[in-house]
Amino acid sequence: MDLNKSNDAVARRVAAMVSRVEGMKASDEYYYNMPVTELRGGAKVMVDGREMGMYASYSYLGLVGHPRINKAAQDAIAKYGTGTHGVRTLAGTLDLHHELEETIAGFKRAEAAVTYTSGYVTNLTAVSTLVGRGDYVFSDKLNHASIVDGCMMSGAKFRRFKHNDMESLERMVADAPADSAKLVVADAVFSMDGDIIDLPRIVEICRKYDAWLMIDEAHSVGVLGKNGRGIEEHFDLWGAVDIKMGTLSKTIPSVGGYIAGKKDLISYLRHASRAYIFSAALPPAQAAAAKEAFQVILDEPWRVEKLNANTKQFIGGLKARGFDTMLTETAIVPVLCGADETAFAITRYAQKKDLFVLPVVSPAVPVGLARLRATVLTSHESEDIEYAMDVIAEAGRQVGVI
Ligand SMILES: *Cc1c(COP(=O)(O)O)cnc(C)c1O
Numbered sequence: 001m002d003l004n005k006s007n008d009a010v011a012r013r014v015a016a017m018v019s020r021v022e023g024m025k026a027s028d029e030y031y032y033n034m035p036v037t038e039l040r041g042g043a044k045v046m047v048d049g050r051e052m053g054m055y056a057s058y059s060y061l062g063l064v065g066h067p068r069i070n071k072a073a074q075d076a077i078a079k080y081g082t083g084t085h086g087v088r089t090l091a092g093t094l095d096l097h098h099e100l101e102e103t104i105a106g107f108k109r110a111e112a113a114v115t116y117t118s119g120y121v122t123n124l125t126a127v128s129t130l131v132g133r134g135d136y137v138f139s140d141k142l143n144h145a146s147i148v149d150g151c152m153m154s155g156a157k158f159r160r161f162k163h164n165d166m167e168s169l170e171r172m173v174a175d176a177p178a179d180s181a182k183l184v185v186a187d188a189v190f191s192m193d194g195d196i197i198d199l200p201r202i203v204e205i206c207r208k209y210d211a212w213l214m215i216d217e218a219h220s221v222g223v224l225g226k227n228g229r230g231i232e233e234h235f236d237l238w239g240a241v242d243i244k245m246g247t248l249s250k251t252i253p254s255v256g257g258y259i260a261g262k263k264d265l266i267s268y269l270r271h272a273s274r275a276y277i278f279s280a281a282l283p284p285a286q287a288a289a290a291k292e293a294f295q296v297i298l299d300e301p302w303r304v305e306k307l308n309a310n311t312k313q314f315i316g317g318l319k320a321r322g323f324d325t326m327l328t329e330t331a332i333v334p335v336l337c338g339a340d341e342t343a344f345a346i347t348r349y350a351q352k353k354d355l356f357v358l359p360v361v362s363p364a365v366p367v368g369l370a371r372l373r374a375t376v377l378t379s380h381e382s383e384d385i386e387y388a389m390d391v392i393a394e395a396g397r398q399v400g401v402i
């Protein structure tokens with residue numbers, strides 16, 4: 001296709017995006033796709049020749065670069081090489097994949113688990129394999145894009161309930177025919193706001209109306225619960241979630257995604273979900289790294305404790321400085337700015353002072369709710385966090401947010 005010659009809808013769409021990106025670059029507001037050249041423990045990184053404090057990473061427990069995890073990956077390469085022989089169903093399965101799935105099942109106290117090559121694809125394939133035409137799927141308004149895409153792809157009747165509003169959910173579920181198949185799906189920790197789903201209430205509703213419950217733990221594994229085992233440990237509601245979804249790319253320093261649950265459910269997904277059947281297996285190094293990481297979380301409980309302490313310091317310190325951090329209780333900390341321009345201005349200031357922190361603006365969040373979306377990590381030291389908060393406060397004062 002010659003973009004210069006055609007002026008159809010595709011060409012116009014391409015041109016509109018390119019012009020928006022170029023505009024942001026020209027006004028020094030483009031902070032995306034910045035290459036990190038060196039990991040200095042993960043809480044500090046090198047970017048463009050300077051050291052920056054990292055406040056945008058999802059390596060919550062600081063496991064990226066952990067010696068045990070690196071060694072597990074290296075040993076796996078030495079033994080199996082760098083790729084698999086295709087899809088899991090045919091020649092792609094290694095003993096390592098089974099060991100990883102057993103480890104995940106143990107960590108999540110589930111009967112079994114199945115893995116996929118990304119978290120995104122895990123949601124897409126799980127939702128669209130479990131429900132279809134004639135069924136109902138209920139999704140929190142702030143759920144991750146991969147869940148939304150899975151719901152649309154499924155062909156089921158797709159209902160979005162108000163964010164973490166259990167009355168809104170119950171009204172919708174009660175409205176669906178009693179004999180229809182129903183799936184309720186939500187993030188455990190919401191990825192833009194850092195707040196936690198009301199698990200006790202959502203479980204009650206699912207039980208009352210005989211609906212399946214799926215929870216995405218991308219930002220709760222390693223973060224919630226005394227041992228970092230996630231949302232069920234946090235609420236002491238073991239067994240409450242039917243479909244326990246998570247990624248291997250955030251706290252777990254690898255790539256991939258999983259579903260844990262009852263063994264029949266896992267067997268069904270292993271034999272019916274298209275992303276398992278038609279996409280290659282996780283590479284050996286990534287499977288081995290993920291497996292080791294779950295074991296490290298349990299062997300080094302101080303990491304979860306320190307994350308909790310750092311989170312308290314960061315949220316408490318920002319509030320004391322006059323910021324609105326919305327409803328977060330976790331390591332994802334929104335710093336409300338208001339207008340998109342204000343969020344860009346604070347980001348620009350923070351970046352100049354060597355903080356790697358990023359803005360989230362419309363349409364990713366509603367107009368008027370633009371924010372910095374900062375993450376706090378186990379690997380941050382207390383004085384790093386104080387410095388970061390002081391920089392954000394200087395910027396906030398300059399633009400009149402505080
Ligand atoms: C990051 C994320 C995913 C996707 O996981 P990847 O492993 O990055 O593909 C899914 N759900 C939520 C809530 C996420 O934050």
